Amino acid sequence: MPRPTRPETRPTDVMLWRRLLADSWPYRAQLVALFGIGLLQTPVAILTPLPLKLAVDSALGQVPLPAWLRPLGTGHSPQLALAAAAALLVAVALLRQLQALADRWTRSTLIERQTLDLRARLFLHAQQLSLAHHDRRGTSDAIGRIEKDVRESQSIVVESLFPSIAACFTLGGMLLVTARIDWQLALASVAIGPALFLLNRYYRMRLRTRWHQVRALETSALAVVQEVLVSLRVVKSFGQEEREHQRFRQRSGEGMRARLQLTLAEGGYGLQVGMLTALGGAVVLLIGVRHTQSGQLTLGELLMVMAYLNQIYEPLRTLSKRAVGMQSKLASAERVFALLDAEPDVADRPGARAIGRARGVLEFQNVSFGYEADRQVLHEVSFTAPAAARVGLAGSTGAGKSTLIGLLLRLHDPSSGRILLDGVDLRDYRLADLRRQYAIVLQESVLFSATIGENIAYARPDAAHDDIVHAAVAANAHEFISQLPRGYDTPVGERGMLLSGGERQRITLARAFLRDAPILVLDEPTSAVDVRSEALIMEALERLMRGRTTLTVAHRLSTLERCDLRLELEHGRLVPVPAVRAGGLPTG
Numbered sequence: 001m002p003r004p005t006r007p008e009t010r011p012t013d014v015m016l017w018r019r020l021l022a023d024s025w026p027y028r029a030q031l032v033a034l035f036g037i038g039l040l041q042t043p044v045a046i047l048t049p050l051p052l053k054l055a056v057d058s059a060l061g062q063v064p065l066p067a068w069l070r071p072l073g074t075g076h077s078p079q080l081a082l083a084a085a086a087a088l089l090v091a092v093a094l095l096r097q098l099q100a101l102a103d104r105w106t107r108s109t110l111i112e113r114q115t116l117d118l119r120a121r122l123f124l125h126a127q128q129l130s131l132a133h134h135d136r137r138g139t140s141d142a143i144g145r146i147e148k149d150v151r152e153s154q155s156i157v158v159e160s161l162f163p164s165i166a167a168c169f170t171l172g173g174m175l176l177v178t179a180r181i182d183w184q185l186a187l188a189s190v191a192i193g194p195a196l197f198l199l200n201r202y203y204r205m206r207l208r209t210r211w212h213q214v215r216a217l218e219t220s221a222l223a224v225v226q227e228v229l230v231s232l233r234v235v236k237s238f239g240q241e242e243r244e245h246q247r248f249r250q251r252s253g254e255g256m257r258a259r260l261q262l263t264l265a266e267g268g269y270g271l272q273v274g275m276l277t278a279l280g281g282a283v284v285l286l287i288g289v290r291h292t293q294s295g296q297l298t299l300g301e302l303l304m305v306m307a308y309l310n311q312i313y314e315p316l317r318t319l320s321k322r323a324v325g326m327q328s329k330l331a332s333a334e335r336v337f338a339l340l341d342a343e344p345d346v347a348d349r350p351g352a353r354a355i356g357r358a359r360g361v362l363e364f365q366n367v368s369f370g371y372e373a374d375r376q377v378l379h380e381v382s383f384t385a386p387a388a389a390r391v392g393l394a395g396s397t398g399a400g401k402s403t404l405i406g407l408l409l410r411l412h413d414p415s416s417g418r419i420l421l422d423g424v425d426l427r428d429y430r431l432a433d434l435r436r437q438y439a440i441v442l443q444e445s446v447l448f449s450a451t452i453g454e455n456i457a458y459a460r461p462d463a464a465h466d467d468i469v470h471a472a473v474a475a476n477a478h479e480f481i482s483q484l485p486r487g488y489d490t491p492v493g494e495r496g497m498l499l500s501g502g503e504r505q506r507i508t509l510a511r512a513f514l515r516d517a518p519i520l521v522l523d524e525p526t527s528a529v530d531v532r533s534e535a536l537i538m539e540a541l542e543r544l545m546r547g548r549t550t551l552t553v554a555h556r557l558s559t560l561e562r563c564d565l566r567l568e569l570e571h572g573r574l575v576p577v578p579a580v581r582a583g584g585l586p587t588g
Contacts, residue, residue: 011337016330017161019337023118024157027110034106034158038166040099042173044092049307051089054081057300107158114154122146122339130345131411132371140223145339149215152332160326174308182291185284185305192280196273203269210262211331217255224248284309346413352430358437359422360387360518360549362408367417369407377403378572380417385565387518390550392560395569401553404569405521408551409438421519439512439548441541443524445504447496452481453488455496455507459515467514474543475509476536502533509540520550 011019024031057063058081065081126134126142134142179186228235228244235244288305291297297305362385370376378400385391395401406412407419410426419426426434439459447455456471457463463471468488472478480503484490496504505525512520525537552560560566568575 042170049304051085053300053304055085144219149332149335156329192276207327214258221251355433363420365418367414390563392563392566399569400572439515439517440521441525456510459511471510471514474513475540477506520548522552
């Protein structure tokens, strides 16, 4: 896999925020509720130091009871002041816990819903992207974005933006209360604001770049895990476990070092923020003590201001750290949107036409194709296959057989030339309708981690059980399935590895029978099975090919003797092949 590269031009913070907010619009009711719950933190924070002031000034000192307590008593009443302070302390703590519980529940619910919806959307889009896209980037790149980056990007609005707005309200409330007590202390407490802003601006984009590098390195390590576990039989056969272990450690070590460097940078930023707030606190303490000594403040008011100061600096620290911490989440959002914005190489044309069931007439007209502009794989391939014809395609490895099939299925579009189905360019059909015209049996049987019945029904998910059984009978698979303890409900394991190769192939044949498509594509369907299984498969294939246009791929022409039309590819070009039986169709 290629080494991670630095991302190209990136969207600005404003562009990303606009898009994140647009994606959050469907959840606006829950966001408003969360915002309202967050605002409750402001009155709770303002009330928090009040019990301490009441205890110091009225229970220990000689200050009369506040006006709001005088209906309970008059004058100076230390016992009443102490009881009121204790009761107020408990009430404020209860309010704080209830607000935190409501905030946590609403926030978690919203993040989980947004994450699920975006993951599903991104997964669907990743499936719709061309094979060339995933070949270039590797499937682990899409997996990493779906699994990790989606959650990070969806939490940014809920866990960063709204708490930051709530922190601004809390900060404003604290400053107003402090200013009513002593405006000089309020002014001194926010004097560090400009320095925090400049510090934040310096660190923000530097950290975004580093987070992109970390994400790329994490994807690189994930690719090793995916490759090894998918190819574990090969790894074990060659005894390369230790080599792959070292390869994983190397890739993961690069990611670890990048994360540690990032942690050091964030720690340096946090240290500077902490020292700035400590400096601001020291200045406020000096001014506050002098004002207390001069009689401008009571001791309780000084303690109350210092408690507010901690709560003033907490929102300032929160705003500063979140603005920098957001860079991790914005980097994830950038990666998610980049995948969502990737355009499929193959898509429906405007006004694409529907198709019911095709007759199956295929025609290649001077078709050329290359995965790269300077390297053509197919060169001006032309042939015609009437409906229900059996077409054999032979050629050595790398001759272009798989590419030709990919073009027929419209996994790619030709660089030049046309492919016609019933006289219509494939690109003029709706893609979903076109794909329904094909049933495919590959050399390597592709099964999913589900039951036998579910794997057969993959061709037609709404099929009745009787239809599944009939397809299995036609594919010579029903006999071995019925002998299993759980029959059609038997799990096949990951990639069908709980079944033999011949059993897996017959299940894919049953899937093709159930599909009942007018065009059949067979890619070396018997090359990896034993003699007995091959006989059963060939018998089933003979039934399956009746009345269908069939394209059979093989390495040797000798295996295609029963075909009406035989084609051979050499280096991406068709070469002449002699007719093999009377009445055979022209070879193109």
